[in-house]
Amino acid sequence: MELTGAQALLESLKKEGVEVIFGLPGGQTLPLYDALYSEKGLRHILVRHEQGAGHAADGYARATGKVGVCLATSGPGATNLVTAIANAHMDSIPMVAITGQVGTSFLGKDSFQEVDITGITLPITKHNYLVKSADQIPNIVKEAFYIASTGRPGPVLIDIPKNLQLTKIDFKYPESINMPAYKPTYHGHPKQIAAAAKLIDKAQKPMIYAGGGVISSDAAKELLELATKISSPVTTTLLGKGAFPETHPLSLGMLGMHGTVYANYAVTECDLLIAVGARFDDRVTGRIEHFAPKAKVIHIDIDPAEIGKNVSVDIPIVGDVKNVLCALNNHIKQKDSHSEWVAQVLAWKEKHPLCYKSNGGLKPQAVIEEIYRVTKGEAIIVTEVGQHQMWSAQYYKYTSPRTFISSGGLGTMGFGLPAAMGAQVGKPDKIVIDIAGDGSVQMNIQELNTMVNNKLPVIIAIMNNQYLGMVRQWQELLHGRRYSHVDLDDNPDFVKIAEAYGAQAFRVEKFEDVEKAMKKAIAKRDGPTVIEFIVEREENVFPFVSPGQAINEMLVD
Amino acid sequence: MKKHTIAVIVENRPGVLSRVSGLFSRRGYNIHSLAVGTTEDENLSRMTIVVEGDDDTLEQITKQLYKLIDVVRVYELSNISAVDRELVLIKVAANESTRSEIQQIVDIFRAKIVDLGENALIVEATGDSTKIDAIENMLKKYGIREMVRTGKVSLARSEETK
Ligand SMILES: Cc1ncc(C[n+]2csc(CCOP(=O)(O)OP(=O)(O)O)c2C)c(N)n1
Ligand SMILES: [Mg+2]
Numbered sequence: 001m002e003l004t005g006a007q008a009l010l011e012s013l014k015k016e017g018v019e020v021i022f023g024l025p026g027g028q029t030l031p032l033y034d035a036l037y038s039e040k041g042l043r044h045i046l047v048r049h050e051q052g053a054g055h056a057a058d059g060y061a062r063a064t065g066k067v068g069v070c071l072a073t074s075g076p077g078a079t080n081l082v083t084a085i086a087n088a089h090m091d092s093i094p095m096v097a098i099t100g101q102v103g104t105s106f107l108g109k110d111s112f113q114e115v116d117i118t119g120i121t122l123p124i125t126k127h128n129y130l131v132k133s134a135d136q137i138p139n140i141v142k143e144a145f146y147i148a149s150t151g152r153p154g155p156v157l158i159d160i161p162k163n164l165q166l167t168k169i170d171f172k173y174p175e176s177i178n179m180p181a182y183k184p185t186y187h188g189h190p191k192q193i194a195a196a197a198k199l200i201d202k203a204q205k206p207m208i209y210a211g212g213g214v215i216s217s218d219a220a221k222e223l224l225e226l227a228t229k230i231s232s233p234v235t236t237t238l239l240g241k242g243a244f245p246e247t248h249p250l251s252l253g254m255l256g257m258h259g260t261v262y263a264n265y266a267v268t269e270c271d272l273l274i275a276v277g278a279r280f281d282d283r284v285t286g287r288i289e290h291f292a293p294k295a296k297v298i299h300i301d302i303d304p305a306e307i308g309k310n311v312s313v314d315i316p317i318v319g320d321v322k323n324v325l326c327a328l329n330n331h332i333k334q335k336d337s338h339s340e341w342v343a344q345v346l347a348w349k350e351k352h353p354l355c356y357k358s359n360g361g362l363k364p365q366a367v368i369e370e371i372y373r374v375t376k377g378e379a380i381i382v383t384e385v386g387q388h389q390m391w392s393a394q395y396y397k398y399t400s401p402r403t404f405i406s407s408g409g410l411g412t413m414g415f416g417l418p419a420a421m422g423a424q425v426g427k428p429d430k431i432v433i434d435i436a437g438d439g440s441v442q443m444n445i446q447e448l449n450t451m452v453n454n455k456l457p458v459i460i461a462i463m464n465n466q467y468l469g470m471v472r473q474w475q476e477l478l479h480g481r482r483y484s485h486v487d488l489d490d491n492p493d494f495v496k497i498a499e500a501y502g503a504q505a506f507r508v509e510k511f512e513d514v515e516k517a518m519k520k521a522i523a524k525r526d527g528p529t530v531i532e533f534i535v536e537r538e539e540n541v542f543p544f545v546s547p548g549q550a551i552n553e554m555l556v557d
Numbered sequence: 558m559k560k561h562t563i564a565v566i567v568e569n570r571p572g573v574l575s576r577v578s579g580l581f582s583r584r585g586y587n588i589h590s591l592a593v594g595t596t597e598d599e600n601l602s603r604m605t606i607v608v609e610g611d612d613d614t615l616e617q618i619t620k621q622l623y624k625l626i627d628v629v630r631v632y633e634l635s636n637i638s639a640v641d642r643e644l645v646l647i648k649v650a651a652n653e654s655t656r657s658e659i660q661q662i663v664d665i666f667r668a669k670i671v672d673l674g675e676n677a678l679i680v681e682a683t684g685d686s687t688k689i690d691a692i693e694n695m696l697k698k699y700g701i702r703e704m705v706r707t708g709k710v711s712l713a714r715s716e717e718t719k
Contacts (some may be wrong), residue, residue, distance in 0.1 A: 122576060123583050127626040130571065147626060181568060181629040305620035308613065 001172075005134035006035040006165040009098070012141035014041050015173045018069050020060065020425055021045070022053035026073025027113060028100030031165035045425065045454060048446035050077050052418035054084020055444065058093050059419030062405045063380060064426035065218070067094040067148050074100045075113030078159070079120065083412060085155045086124040090409025091239060092216060094153035096144050097121075101130070103163035117159050126154030134167035142174050151184030152303040153216055184302060188319035188327055196298045196315045197331035199272060205341040206232040207270035207292075209255065209284075212239030212408070213277015213301060213321045215401045220244065222325035223276065229329060231337045233345045235263035237278050238393055241404040246397040247377075250342070252349065256284040257545045258390040261352035261554060264543070266345050267292050268552040275299045277321045280310035281409070282547075290550030300324045352556070354394050356539070362511055364388060364463040364535040368395040370514040371433065371461065375522070379431040380405065380423050384416035384440030386470040388463040390541040392435040414443025417460060421447055424456045431459070431522055438464040438491050445497065451528040452502040459521045460503075460530045462494055465537045473540050477555070498530035505530040558609045560589060562641070562711050565604040565622055566596070566630040573627045577604060580625065586610060586618055590643075590708030601629060605710045634711045641685040644707045646671075647693065650700035651678045659699060666692045677702055685709075 003011060009032065013021070020043040025033040036044055047053040050072040057068030068088075072081050078099040088095045102111045118130045127147050129140045137160070144156040200206060214223050214236075220243050227234045227250050234244045235255040244251055252263035267273065273295040278284070285291040288311060299306070299313040300321055307316040317324050356365045368391050371379070381396055382405040383389040389406055398404045405423055407415040420434035434441075441462050451458055468486040475483050498505035504524055506517045508531055521529035543554035567573045574593060581588050589607040596603045608618060615633065622631045634641075651659055659678065663670055668682035682692050686709055693704065 118572065119575070122572075122579050132571070179626070182626050303624070305617065305624055307620075309617060 001170070002168055003171040004031065004035065004165065005137050005160065005167050005169060006031040008134070008137045008169055008171045009141065009160065009165070010035050010039050010042060011171060012138045012173060013069065016067070016141065016145045018067070019043060021069045021071050022047055022056040022060075022422065023071030024048075024050055024053060024073070024077065026077045026100065028074035028102060028162045029071065029077075029165075031162060032071070032100065032160075045450065047418070047450050049444065050080035051084050051414065052421070052444050052447040052450065054081045054097065055087065055412075055415050055418035056422035056425070056447070057095050057097070058084060058088045058415075059382060059405055059422030060426040061088075061093050061095055061422075062419070063402055063423035065402065066426070067096055067145055068422060069096050069098070071098045072100070073113070074102055074117070075115050078115055078117040082120060082124070083410075085121055085157065087407055087410040087412045087415060088155040089124045089126070091212065091407065092153050093155065094148040095155040096148055097155060097157045099157065099159045100165070101159045101161040104132070104161045105163070107161065117157065121157050124155070125157050128157040128159070130159045131161065131164055134164040135169045137164070137169070138171060138173050142177060143179060146177050146179070147182065151182075185304070185318045186302075186320040186323055188300070188317040188324040190327075192315060192317045193324065193327045193331055196317060197328060197333070199296055199298060199315060200230055200274070200328075200332055201334040203230075203272035204338065205269060205271040206230055206274065206338065207266050207272065207295070208232050208234040208274045208276060209237075209267065209278055210234060210240040210243045210276045211237040211278025214240060214243035217277060217302070217321040218401070219277070219322035219325050220401045222322055222329060224248075225329050226325055229332060230334060231342055232274070233266055233342065235259070235267065237281070237284055237408070238406055239408040240278065241393060242398040242401045245399040247399055249346070252345065253354070254393055256551060257286065257547075258394070258541050258543060259551065260354060261543055261556065262345060262348035264545070264551040264554060265348050268294075268550070270295045273297045275301075276325070277301060279306045285310065286545045286549055286551040290552075361536045362509060362533060364465070364533070364539060365391050365395050366511055367461070367463065367514055367533050367535065368392055368435065370511070371435070371518060372396045374515055374518045375431055375433070379403070379433050380427060382406070382416045382420040382423055382432065382434045384434070384436045385411045385413045386437040386440055386468070387465070387473060387539070387541045388435050388437045388469070391463070413437075413440040417441060417444050418447045420458045420460070421451055421456055424458045425454075432457075433459040433461055436460055436462045437469060438462055438466060438488055438494070439468045441494075448498060448501040448503055448528060448530070455526045456528060457525045458528045459518075460528060462530065462532045463535050464491065464494065464532050465535050465539065466491055467537060470541070472538070476538070476540070477544065478546065494530060494532040503528045503530050505532070507532045507534065509534045559611060560607055560609055560635070561615050562605065562607050562634040562639070562709060563615075563619070564632050564634055564711060565606060565628060567602050567604060568627045568629060569600050569602050570627050573602070576625050576627060577622070580621055581608070581618075584617075584621060586614065590706070592708035592710050594710070605708065607709055634713060638714045639711045640714060641709055641711045642683055643686050643689050643709045644681070644683045645689050645693065646705050647680045647682070647696055647701055648677050648703040649680060649696050650676060650702055652676060655699055659696070662692070662695050668692060
């Protein structure tokens with residue numbers, strides 16, 4: 001079949017099962033957009049800023065488990081994708097980013113809208129390609145999707161010079177992959193699994209620490225089996241939320257800097273830490289020498305480079321989390337209920353619950369609890385970055401994978417709104433809520449327009465504290481209340497902005513009105529709703545482990 | 558700090574050198590030398606990299622290298638018996654009175670004078686890095702005008718399995 005490079009790209013995407021592309025055209029993607037003009041098999045969602053396209057592809061991937069695809073022109077279009085690519089890279093999200101590039105004869109000449117996007121994204125992609133001849137396109141697309149979605153997932157970028165988009169090729173989609181150098185390890189070494197099972201059988205105070213790897217490997221069921229089988233409490237990272245039902249008695253919620261007191265105590269006291277698809281990030285471990293000081297450590301991860309990177313490990317198991325947990329569950333003998341240990345942990349849970357004072361104005365924590373109640377815990381919660389993000393992690397209980405979507409590793413303000421858009425595209429029947437801060441929401445607010453145009457019923461719940469709240473909190477607690485450039489009391493009128501974009505919008509100032517507003521928002525299925533919650537300005541996120549402190553040394557109020 | 562020699566076999570694709578060197582600088586690993594060349598397989602290149610770091614660092618470097626899609630194989634050569642070679646070209650100041658002294662040094666090191674001028678000559682030497690260090694030291698007092706070392710290349714001896 002003879003096709004242009006542009007047509008070949010679209011055919012290849014369809015062969016990979018792509019249904020939707022988030023993008024915005026420009027000079028160097030004109031041939032691609034010309035091919036899209038008559039393309040019936042692919043949905044293209046026109047964003048208002050390429051960063052929005054990138055985060056939307058990311059949110060789509062997190063909500064569905066499929067590879068997200070975004071498309072931008074060369075130069076500024078490509079550089080606008082950079083934050084979103086870095087974000088996906090830090091959180092190991094499968095994504096394919098496609099960029100137009102100046103024609104091959106213009107390459108390297110500082111041509112109009114030429115940037116070296118493969119060079120720029122080298123450290124923030126799992127791999128990238130500059131297409132050198134049009135007949136490479138099918139093979140490169142095949143490889144890109146394979147790399148993005150296998151092993152430890154991540155973003156892959158394909159940069160396609162304009163003239164190659166126009167070059168005719170004989171299109172044949174490759175059946176198989178030939179990448180001898182790329183071979184992820186999927187099955188844990190039997191010896192390591194046996195050794196781990198032995199340690200588990202001996203443990204008196206086991207503790208499971210689960211991360212995003214459990215979700216990307218679809219291993220929540222196996223994790224639940226392990227935890228119940230060995231009666232081990234489970235704590236998750238921010239990205240691990242949803243990997244273990246937080247309504248389960250053995251769930252200790254999140255650990256680390258803003259983790260629960262009981263999770264941090266339990267990690268500090270346990271004699272065996274089973275790390276599953278997690279990477280011992282500094283926001284989790286606090287002062288590393290004091291992290292799980294009494295524990296032997298089993299570390300299960302598909303990425304060998306994570307093993308021993310931050311902490312030394314007693315039993316490393318490299319492999320796909322689901323496979324490894326399956327094998328481990330079959331090996332473990334013990335039926336010990338660790339009743340003393342579990343009782344101790346439950347006592348901590350009882351004694352130090354997450355809490356906030358309900359004096360004063362509308363509390364953001366209360367709003368989130370109410371959102372949980374109204375949605376019966378069944379919504380997909382997406383967040384921006386800041387205090388509201390941590391409260392969303394603390395006060396909404398997640399019971400299934402892919403229902404909490406947040407920028408973990410990069411901490412990208414402006415992620416939530418476009419990511420929620422992507423999640424809604426992938427999960428049209430779900431209630432998708434972006435819990436936002438008044439600062440963050442302004443970083444990609446233009447995508448409200450995209451949501452309106454595409455009738456996406458995303459709910460944007462702005463916790464308006466008129467501050468860059470998380471930074472203000474650090475300035476309060478660590479810099480003697482010197483509030484330097486964090487005041488947002490000159491925020492625009494969010495209700496008016498939302499309405500100008502064509503969204504439904506309310507302002508809520510009293511707790512009694514939260515439920516009604518949420519119900520109205522949920523009832524609207526043909527477009528977005530913005531709810532501005534005017535919340536207590538100087539509320540802080542607790543517990544709080546100061547950077548560099550041990551995680552059992554928390555400020556609690 | 559300990560020096561390690563590693564061989565990195567990579568697929569011969571555009572950008573592979575910057576992927577590898579970028580990884581070292583980004584993660585703060587110190588490259589002492591890096592030599593790249595073709596191999597018996599036209600699709601593969603071989604980089605010989607001398608890095609400084611403790612054993613844990615070396616392990617991380619190896620694992621991070623393996624994460625690069627174009628990296629086929631990484632092995633350490635400092636712990637096994639290997640043949641190491643480096644080539645150096647040294648332009649040394651020389652006049653009639655010093656020329657024969659230099660010639661003697663060159664002979665002892667089984668090096669060669671490959672260019673001769675009125676005021677300088679160029680010495681070529683190959684050997685392991687200690688030998689190259691030694692000849693460089695011996696020639697220093699005559700005045701080294703310019704020098705280039707290729708960086709070490711290394712192959713495991715025949716009886717060592719790769
Ligand atoms: C793009 C970006 N710039 C700056 C920061 C640093 N930062 C982290 S949280 C925060 C404040 C966020 O304010 P807001 O969205 O209002 O959330 P709040 O903390 O008030 O809930 C800032 C500026 C960041 N994470 N991302
Ligand atoms: Mg705020």
